[in-house]
Each structure stands twice: as structure tokens, then as C-alpha cells.
Amino acid sequence: MSIAAPVTTPDDENQLVEAVADAAARTVPLAVAGGATRLGLGRPMQTAESLSTANLTGITLYEPAELVISARAGTPLAEIETALAAQNQRLGFEPVDHRRLFGSQGTPTIGAIAAANVSGPRRIQVGAARDSLIGLRAVTGAGALIKSGGRVMKNVTGYDLVKFLAGSYGTLSVLSEVTFKVQPSPETEVTLVLNGLDDDRAVEALSAALGSPFSVTGAAHLPAGDGDVSRTLIRLEGFAESVAERTKDLIALLAAYGAPETLDAEATRTLWRAVGDLEALGASDHAAVWKVSVKPSDGPAIAAAARAAFASRVLYDWGGGLVWIATETGGFDAGAAVIRDAIAPLGGHATLVKASDAVRLATDVFQPLAPPLMDLTRKLKARFDPAGILNPGRMYAGV
Numbered sequence: 001m002s003i004a005a006p007v008t009t010p011d012d013e014n015q016l017v018e019a020v021a022d023a024a025a026r027t028v029p030l031a032v033a034g035g036a037t038r039l040g041l042g043r044p045m046q047t048a049e050s051l052s053t054a055n056l057t058g059i060t061l062y063e064p065a066e067l068v069i070s071a072r073a074g075t076p077l078a079e080i081e082t083a084l085a086a087q088n089q090r091l092g093f094e095p096v097d098h099r100r101l102f103g104s105q106g107t108p109t110i111g112a113i114a115a116a117n118v119s120g121p122r123r124i125q126v127g128a129a130r131d132s133l134i135g136l137r138a139v140t141g142a143g144a145l146i147k148s149g150g151r152v153m154k155n156v157t158g159y160d161l162v163k164f165l166a167g168s169y170g171t172l173s174v175l176s177e178v179t180f181k182v183q184p185s186p187e188t189e190v191t192l193v194l195n196g197l198d199d200d201r202a203v204e205a206l207s208a209a210l211g212s213p214f215s216v217t218g219a220a221h222l223p224a225g226d227g228d229v230s231r232t233l234i235r236l237e238g239f240a241e242s243v244a245e246r247t248k249d250l251i252a253l254l255a256a257y258g259a260p261e262t263l264d265a266e267a268t269r270t271l272w273r274a275v276g277d278l279e280a281l282g283a284s285d286h287a288a289v290w291k292v293s294v295k296p297s298d299g300p301a302i303a304a305a306a307r308a309a310f311a312s313r314v315l316y317d318w319g320g321g322l323v324w325i326a327t328e329t330g331g332f333d334a335g336a337a338v339i340r341d342a343i344a345p346l347g348g349h350a351t352l353v354k355a356s357d358a359v360r361l362a363t364d365v366f367q368p369l370a371p372p373l374m375d376l377t378r379k380l381k382a383r384f385d386p387a388g389i390l391n392p393g394r395m396y397a398g399v
Contacts, residue, residue: 007050013137013145013176019051020174021143024387032170032391034074034112037097037104041116042169042394043365044357053111056176059083070135070179073111080110084182092183093129094120096276101289102354111175117167120276121218121235124210124318126183130166135179138165140172141385149179170391171399172384186237190247191218191268192260194232199223199300202232203320205257207296209234210319212253214246218272221316222280223303232257235272278324280315286326288355290339294348296320305342336363366395374399 010016023030031047033039035054053074061070064087071080077095084090095113099106112118114136119128126132135149148161165173194205202221209216218235234250236243251260263271274280281289292302299320306312311328325339339350349367352360369377374396381388381399393399 007052009052009055011055013056013139016051016053016056016174016176017139017143017145020139020141020389023049023051023389024141024143027387027389029389029392032174034109034115035076036106037099037108038102038112038116039104039106040102040354042391043360043397045392045394047392051174053109053174053176054107056111060177061179064089067182067184068134068179069182070177071110072177073109073114073175075110077108077110077113085185088185089182090185091132091180092122092126093132094122094272094276095129096120096278098278101278101281103285110178110180114166114178114180115168115170115175121220121272121317124219124321125215125217128166130163132180132182133162133166133178134181136162136165136175137177138173138175141387141390145176146173169394171381171394172390174390186239186243188240188243188265189217189235189237189268190243190265191263191271192234192236192247192250192254193263194234194254194257194260196224196229197221197232197257198230199303199314199316201257202230203296203299203316205232205254206234206316206319208254208257209250212250214250214253216250218275219317219319220275221320222275223314223316225313233271233275234260235268275315275317278315281313281324281326286313286328286354288327288359289353290325291351291353292323292325292339292343292348293321293350294323294343294346298343298346298348299323301346302339302342302348305338309338340367364396369396 008019010019028049029047031045031050033050033052056072056074058075059069059071062083095118097108113129114133117129137147139145197205206219206221210219214236216234217237218233220233222231224230236246247262294302296319299316302323303314306325313326315324343350352363352365378399
């Protein structure tokens with residue numbers, strides 16, 4: 001999906017308020033975007049105009065000693081990461097870059113990270129993006145400026161609203177500024193690589209590692225494909241002496257799964273960036289890409305069902321609890337029935353992350369909600385966006 005024309009690009013928060021209020025008064029639907037890197041995410045929208053936060057840029061507060069950073073929504077993620085790296089700090093939830101997945105050329109922004117709750121491999125230890133988001137400023141669909149949360153963890157005014165708006169995909173408000181807690185970067189990191197495990201054995205190994213006292217910060221599995229053997233990946237981070245000791249103990253714990261190779265810090269950083277950015281799924285021309293969340297032990301069954309129904313590539317993250325499934329071009333177009341039927345008895349959920357506009361219009365992109373939850377969703381949409389102008393229908397038809 002491309003951004004609809006014309007595009008309004010406010011230069012400051014006051015102009016953002018005016019733009020949204022004007023659209024609400026005219027009842028003109030808006031496609032809201034940040035850096036335009038994930039325009040194919042969610043359902044296609046019927047919008048007459050677009051609103052971009054790309055000009056709302058700049059770090060507004062950074063206090064390294066307090067482990068907190070605030071920035072306007074359109075600030076490039078790279079600018080945030082550069083500022084943090086200069087102080088040997090980072091965003092703990094490990095934001096990822098899916099431009100390759102969507103075949104887009106935009107610039108990832110910090111506001112979009114919050115709006116879509118974009119979280120990487122380290123989520124298994126530190127939580128999602130919303131768990132690091134402690135404050136925000138935003139404009140509702142009625143053109144009202146709201147502030148929630150604060151710049152320190154002990155300030156919990158409006159704290160639940162912060163968590164609530166994270167991951168709402170711009171359907172309830174347009175973020176203008178976000179505040180994240182950050183963490184120190186580790187002294188070193190290593191990755192243990194177990195080669196040749198099938199999916200079930202790999203998940204067993206990952207579960208054993210995550211259940212250990214060794215503070216695993218990454219647990220992924222790349223199944224065999226294109227002549228390569230499978231690779232099961234386990235990451236450790238921290239002070240060098242501690243990492244060395246935990247590495248030795250973890251190797252002993254996982255002896256039944258084979259002798260792992262050990263990657264150094266540089267190779268580890270490169271590898272986990274590739275895992276988070278979904279490089280293992282290959283090129284960006286898949287017929288469809290699904291993101292499936294289930295109990296780790298159920299992941300291999302979901303992957304097997306997908307492979308039996310259509311040609312696909314699979315990647316496991318979060319210890320096997322997150323399964324990425326990419327159908328090959330020309331294969332089964334979406335697989336909604338196959339995948340959702342497979343997870344129905346397991347209590348998981350599936351999101352159609354990428355597909356053609358026609359498929360996304362005909363398919364429940366997000367896991368269908370039970371009637372009471374859908375009713376609540378509609379009421380919240382009506383409260384925050386009474387005219388229904390912000391990314392209408394992006395998450396659910398008619399919402």
C-alpha cells in the first residue's frame with residue numbers, strides 16, 4: 001500500500017493537532033505513517049488523505065544517568081541508537097528493521113516502533129517495546145492533545161494508557177513524542193550454535209536454556225533449507241567473566257544436544273540483527289508472511305501444518321514461542337484456514353503480517369477477537385477516534 005495523496009506533514013505538535021482536528025471536522029479518513037517502512041502491515045485502508053510524522057524529529061531529553069530518553073515521533077531510530085551507543089547504552093527490547101520483509105525504502109522511526117510495538121529477539125528477557133515505553137504525547141482522533149506517563153518509572157500517572165496505546169497501530173491516536181527507559185550495553189556477548197537439530201529437538205534445547213539460571217537473552221532456531229543444516233541459537237550477554245562462566249555451564253547443560261560452536265561478540269551482533277530482521281526468510285517476494293504466537297512446545301506442529309499445506313520457510317524466535325512462516329511466491333496465497341485451524345485448539349494467535357492487498361482485504365489480518373473483546377475494541381475506537389478517521393479498518397474491518 002502506498003501513502004494516499006495529499007500528504008500532510010506537520011512541523012511541530014501544534015500543527016499536528018490542527019491537522020487532525022481539521023480532518024475530524026471534515027470527517028476525512030487519514031492514513032497515518034511515520035517513516036513509511038511498514039505500509040503493508042495490517043489491512044488495506046480506504047483513505048482520502050495521509051498524515052506523516054516524518055518532520056516531528058529530534059531528541060528532546062536524554063539523561064544517561066537516569067536511563068531515560070525522549071524523542072519526537074518522527075525521529076529516525078538510527079539517531080536514537082547512535083546517541084545511546086555514545087553513552088554505551090541501548091534500547092533493551094532490540095527494535096528490528098523489516099524493510100527487507102516489506103521491500104520498503106523508508107526510514108524506521110521511534111514513534112512507529114512504539115505505535116506497532118515492534119520488539120526483537122531480546123523480548124524474552126526484557127519484554128516488548130511497550131514494557132520500555134514509560135511516557136508519551138499523542139493527538140486523539142478528535143484533535144485533543146494528551147499526555148500519559150512520565151520520564152521516571154516512579155511517575156505512574158496515566159501509565160496504563162501508555163501501554164494501551166503502544167501497539168494500536170495509529171488507530172486511536174497519532175503519537176507526537178515518546179519516552180523510553182534504556183539499559184547499559186553489555187561488556188560482551190556470545191552465541192552458542194547447535195547444528196543439525198530438528199524443530200522439536202531445537203525447541204527442547206531452547207527451553208532447557210531458557211529454564212536455566214544463566215540469563216539467556218536470545219533463543220532462536222533456523223530450520224534447514226537450501227542445502228544448509230539447521231542452526232539453533234542461544235545468546236548470553238553481560239560482563240566478560242560472567243559470560244565465560246555461564247557459557248561453560250550452559251554447554252554442559254546442553255551436552256545431550258551436541259557440542260555447540262561459539263560465536264564471538266561481533267559475530268553475535270551480526271547474527272542476531274539478521275534474526276530480528278528476518279533475513280532467514282529470504283527475499284521480500286513471498287506470497288504471505290505469518291507471525292504465529294503459541295507455547296514453544298506447540299511451535300513445531302504449527303510449522304509442520306504449514307509445510308504440509310504449502311511451500312514455506314520458517315523461523316523460530318523467543319524460544320520457539322514465535323513462529324514466522326513465509327509462503328513462497330506462487331504457493332498457497334495466505335493459509336488463513338490452515339494456520340488458524342492448527343492453532344485453534346492450542347490457544348495461540350496468528351497475524352498476517354504481509355500479503356497482497358486482495359488477500360489482506362479478504363482475511364482477518366489479526367487474530368479474530370471474541371465478541372465481548374470486539375465490542376470493547378469498537379467502544380475504545382469510538383472514544384479515542386469518534387469520527388473514525390485514524391487508520392480506519394487497519395486492524396479489524398469497520399474498526
